[in-house]
Amino acid sequence: MNKDIKVLIVDDHPMIIEGYKNALLGINSDEMTLRIDTADSCDGAYTKIKNSSTGTPYDVIFLDIKLPPSADGKIISGEDLGIKVKELLPDTKVVILTMFNNNFRIHNILKNINPDGFLVKSDVTSDELMRAFQVVLTDPPYYSHTVTKLLRTRIINEVVLDDIDRNILFHLSKGIKTKNLTEYIPLSLAAIEKRKRHLKEVFDVEKKGDESLLEQARNTGFL
Template sequence: MQHINILMVDDHPIIIEGYQNTLMATKNDDQVLVIDTANNCDTANELLQKASKEKPYDVCFFDISLPSSSDGSITSGEDLAKIARDILPNAKIIILTMFNESYRIHNIIKEVSPDGFLIKSDLTSMELAEAFQHILSNPPYYSSTVNNYLKKSITSDIYIDDINRKILHLLSQGIKTRSLKEYIDLSMSAIEKRKKQMKLLFSVEDGKDETLLEEARKKGFL
């Protein structure tokens, strides 16, 4: 028999229940699933620390949006995934999230390199079951939104670093250029310079931010 120790972290108990029921109903006959659950960063971190000393998890599911830890040092499932990577090196890390913005997807893949990356709006119980078995034997497994985004950004020959991605992301959220320095540790002139470079890269001829965002979207950077 294959005993699989699993941690599921999501702040909505009903979602965890759905995941559990799906996996239990679709597991292979020779698989025994032992599932721990957590609804916030503190509980999840305690379970991870305990597992690293006793019985390590084989698979960890992390939702991205979670209530922060009480000391504020862990603010998301992304932070938990990094902790898990560090103290449970053999665990398969699966990210589940409502976020489908390319900026966020890019960051998570870069920072965590998850074994599974599933966008909740793509997810059916069948896909979850398939993803779980796939990740156990032959990771990674990315759901369609993630794959489409990756295809777009790989085929694009434009290179945009993380600061430029952040500038694009903030502008797309309606943040005005003059307020960007509140979010990014750069001078106003450095931010303006980066915007000019991006407008050249994306061949924005009318100089407008809206056109820059439109071009960035087309090429999968937003």
């Protein structure tokens, strides 16, 4: 019997979305028909995810990590979207597709989302994308070469940043002063300052001020 598989692809580069669509549509068969939606921002993706949660849920959602943040600043990356998907659509398979190949960043995403698939874009070919899709549907997880190598060699940093840490970094990167972060973060100023000190320890930043911290956050893919 032919089964409809509902898919959402989230990426802010139209050519990449088109490439993914073309690869996946090559899987259409007598047993499976793909219905593919796309989104190019956190707001656009979150709207479709919410609508799906009250209608026909997506079977698989492909998420890029670096995306235009939501207008209200509450969803700042594909990582945040992945967490939302796990909350709203617990049976939906989440596949991360990202350019980041930093051990720390990959480990953080694995811990926060535990995705059903994780592919670093430099590893991805059309054949691998199709193979990942089929494995995720039947027997997840599927990890591309770079992720598998990281897990095999255990070159990982056990420190994980939660959504508050990532939001502190995000708002600092937008020029918000520490003293004003309480308007955006549900913590006291003292608690935020403690978090900042911890972030500097995580990123091994000794200099005063925020720029060195933000530079390290960018270098490791958190901004």
